[in-house]
Amino acid sequence: MTSLVSWVSIDARGPASIYIASDSRITWGGPSHKWDSAKKTFCCLRFPIIFGFCGDVFVPTQIISSIIELIDQGVLVLSGDVFRKTSHIKSVIESMQSGMYAPGMHSYSLLIGFRDGDGFREAHFDAAKITFDKESSKFTFECIDLYREKSFLIFADGSGSDSIFKNHERWEKSAQARTSRAIYGAFCDALQSKADQLSGGAPQIVGLYRIGPGRLFGAMYKNDLFVGGKPITPDNRLDVIEWRDELFQRIDPTTKQLSEGAQEHTDIDA
Secondary structure, three states: OOOEEEEEEEEOOEEEEEEEEEOOOEEOOOOOOEEOOOOOEEEOOOOOEEEEEEEOOHHHHHHHHHHHHHHHOOOOOOOOOHHHHHHHHHHHHHHHHHOOOOOOOOOEEEEEEEEEOOHHHHOEEEEEEEEEEOOOOEEEEEEEOOOOOOOEEEEEEOOOHHHHHHHHHHHHOOOOOOOHHHHHHHHHHHHHHOOOOOOOOOOEEEEEOOOOOOEEEEEEEOOEEEEOOEEOOOOOOOOOOOEEOOOOOEEEOOOOEEOOOOOOOOOOOO
């Protein structure tokens, strides 16, 4: 299944960014049949919209990829508040799935992050969750309030969610509580604990800032580099995206050290 997590980073002006992170493992019939390089997080390249999913793999992967293509090409236009946008996406998904033959399909959830406006004064972030229940064959959705005083965990789901919550509770008792590093650090701790055998591989991250479209982040995990769950070698172009380590510190992927001017983050045990 999946370990899926999302959080919002908040500064003195309000929400400054939103992130979705996932593991990279898919399994067939159990953890003995697995692949640790599956893509589970997605972002629009022209618009400020990001996606992640947990549960069934085949259907969400196909649907999210199709929806992003429609949005980026200007075919699917999303307008109005988060309720209207999510309702529109849900209708598109229902239409796509109605003609799909997918034997063995399971229930699944999609998490979506949105931003309206650009810049410190204009940017407004939203998040929503769309759920398909296999037993009833029904879709539901809910919008998530992001406006609080400090950074916080929006959402954790999938087979690894219990381990995420357990580790997040540890971080929340530390001096690093209510920060991005606490949430992402808890997520990485949960993966490394191997408490959930259906979650594994490297973390993968997408996000939104106050400006620009969706962003794909590189992840350094156990001293190796990954993008979208795929291992990356030094002969690739590494400087075109941002990179983060297990403490969510900005790093230089060529040196694997903190980027120039990056804020150093403290571990839970420091």
